[in-house]
Amino acid sequence: MTGPQEDGAPEPAATTSTWRRVVRRRDPGAPAGRPENLYRVVAGVALGVVLLAVLGAVLGPRWTPEPLERVIEVETARTAIGAAPSLRTYDVREVVVTVPLDGASVQARISVPVGAPGPLPGVVFVHGAGTGKFAQAFVAQARSLAEHGVVAMVPDKRLDTYTTRHRDYVAMAQDYLRSVDLLRDRPEVDPDRVSVYAESEGGWIAPVMAVEDPAIEGVVLVSSPVVPPRQQAAFAVDAYLRNTGVPDAVFRAIPRAVGMTMPGGGFEYVDFDVEPWQRRMTQPVLVVYGTGDASMPIVQGALQVRDDVAAAGNEDVTIRYYADADHGIRVGGQVAPTFLRDLSGWVLGLPGTRDAEPHVAGAQPFQPYVAGPVPQPRWLRDGDVLLGLVVGAPALMLLAGAAVGTTRVVQRTTRRRSPPRDATHGPRLFGRGVAARLTALAAASVVTVLALIWYLVAIARLAMDYERNAWVVQGGWVAVRLLGVVAVLAAVLLARRVHDVHHAGAAVAPGVVRTLATWGC
Incomplete structure (x- = not known):
């Protein structure tokens, strides 16, 4: 059994390697930097995208109007009404x-x-x-x-x-x-x-x-x-x-x-x-x-x-x-x-x-599709529920951030008025790196929804004016989907950080307010 090293003495290689492994395992903020971690992130994002795609398909329905098979035969190009009297002007x-x-x-x-x-x-x-x-x-x-x-x-x-x-x-x-x-x-x-x-x-x-x-x-x-x-x-x-x-x-x-x-x-x-x-x-x-x-x-x-x-x-x-x-x-x-x-x-x-x-x-008319019954969504068929989700989700995220911020201010004020016995003990915070990733997830989700709303309004204006614009129609759709992928990436990174913090024995979101805020986002 070896004793402690004297000051200035070199640390044995085995002990140094063991200590670094312990620090990396216990410090959830340490960079991973290994290729397998990158692969796991990419796989997580791919899985998240697939799961959301499946969820979208399950929510349904698809829009597949039937082609109109009936036609109307125009007898002549002249529209004049037969048996109509000669017109006079008054x-x-x-x-x-x-x-x-x-x-x-x-x-x-x-x-x-x-x-x-x-x-x-x-x-x-x-x-x-x-x-x-x-x-x-x-x-x-x-x-x-x-x-x-x-x-x-x-x-x-x-x-x-x-x-x-x-x-x-x-x-x-x-x-x-x-x-x-x-x-x-x-x-x-x-x-x-x-x-x-x-x-x-x-x-x-x-x-x-x-x-x-x-x-x-x-x-x-x-x-x-x-x-x-x-x-x-x-x-x-x-x-x-x-x-x-x-x-x-x-x-x-x-x-x-x-x-x-x-x-x-x-x-x-x-x-x-x-x-x-x-x-x-x-x-x-x-x-x-x-x-x-x-x-x-x-x-x-x-x-x-x-x-x-x-x-x-x-x-x-x-x-x-x-x-x-x-x-x-x-x-x-x-x-x-x-x-x-x-x-x-x-x-x-x-x-x-x-x-x-x-x-x-x-003139000979043309109508490619039937104006038929509109299928109803399987789940979100209630407009009040859908509106509540679209408005309530961003509101919940903002409320969560405001609650955490208010709690932080209250803790700091309380600390100044009544210093704790242990001067090294401060107010409880999120686990290391959790707050930043939680904020990124909320921001990416809200920005994606806002971008989708902007896109739908933009194409609605183009459609009503019967115009085309590839930059808006195709480019905007690609941008919205990329923002959605960024939101999934933020969710994957948050999930990995929560896992690492929990594995290290640290608290992910200490306190009731931070726990509710985390799950709310």
């Missing part, structure tokens, strides 16, 4: 009236042809989504109808019962029917010849009006969604994203965002089905789409309207497609003149134009 006089509703009232502008022999046909306009003021909506359409001898009425949309969360299309139909009744009472109007023009969201309202008031002479459905709002929204997002060129993995966000229940409740109208109402329509229908409108199922919608009204024995469906026209049947920012001409001809020619040929005319 001056227009405009008046503003008040439409009394149940518990409210709205203003409406009526455009009256001056000098046209009456009584005249009339048209009531039904707004699409949005605020819907007559000063901005349907200006060109109403003016054109009036110039050609049709009394056009554009009411303001009722907004006290119309919100993002709540929309009752059946009740809205009753409100618009008040405008129909008022227009019928005008001395210039033939009460038996009042039709309805509905655009976009109005396509879920006009069929209800037609069923509730069979005396309506005709229905014009412009850019009608036809399918329930949830299906139309998913279809539109899919079309926009495909045009933007986003990676396939991003499409998984469609059913997760559109298929879940909305945070805060409400939104019952997203599953409103207009089909039962359309199957009871007996009026002639003019269906209008622009081939440049990617947000609507322009082939499926026309076919479904035709199929639905046929259930009521109604075969009077006229379908028109306008080349390169957008959702509002605009080309180059202006409402297509041929559409305005055809609209006036169809309304003025009723009832003779109800089954006039050609039944389908214009």
Whole structure:
């Protein structure tokens, strides 16, 4: 047995080697520096990425819309309505009236042809989504109808019962029917010849009006969604994203965002089905789409309207497609003149134009996928839960850091006021290296989520503008995924540090606050 060495004497090699091994084993902050440690870190990151990928797949669902196999045959490129009368042009006089509703009232502008022999046909306009003021909506359409001898009425949309969360299309139909009744009472109007023009969201309202008031002479459905709002929204997002060129993995966000229940409740109208109402329509229908409108199922919608009204024995469906026209049947920012001409001809020619040929005319439409039911997420289908996770997780991490910081301040203050008996004993801290890695994990996770949110907003803007940008779409996606890998790396390094600290017999997170903060992050 050897005794202690004298000062200045060299330490035996065996003793030095043993001491270094003990220090390295007991000091969790000592650098590893061995290749096998690097391999373990890389393997841990790879395993973490795979586990998260599996978790994402399990949470589901995938987004795989079915190709549309049905086609619609366009008979001719000329959109003119057969049996339509020759159009004359009149001056227009405009008046503003008040439409009394149940518990409210709205203003409406009526455009009256001056000098046209009456009584005249009339048209009531039904707004699409949005605020819907007559000063901005349907200006060109109403003016054109009036110039050609049709009394056009554009009411303001009722907004006290119309919100993002709540929309009752059946009740809205009753409100618009008040405008129909008022227009019928005008001395210039033939009460038996009042039709309805509905655009976009109005396509879920006009069929209800037609069923509730069979005396309506005709229905014009412009850019009608036809399918329930949830299906139309998913279809539109899919079309926009495909045009933007986003990676396939991003499409998984469609059913997760559109298929879940909305945070805060409400939104019952997203599953409103207009089909039962359309199957009871007996009026002639003019269906209008622009081939440049990617947000609507322009082939499926026309076919479904035709199929639905046929259930009521109604075969009077006229379908028109306008080349390169957008959702509002605009080309180059202006409402297509041929559409305005055809609209006036169809309304003025009723009832003779109800089954006039050609039944389908214009540009050949193309719709690659079906606007079908949206699959719901298996787990995170509750929007409140998802919102709570997205907001609550970063909040929990910030709260954890604030709690640890507050505890540290309190400990320092207490130490100054009451110095411990053992001057070498300070407030308890995290195990060596744990705090830094814990902070890195929290920061990397939050930054990854924020980057993902930025990315989704950026591609949403590109999609809505129908633009492409490879730097944002592909480059941004790569950046988000790299940040996610960094977060996994931070988690692996933290796990290894916690293991080393625990193996060395030291406390990983002394105290209740630090323990809760660690597990919270």
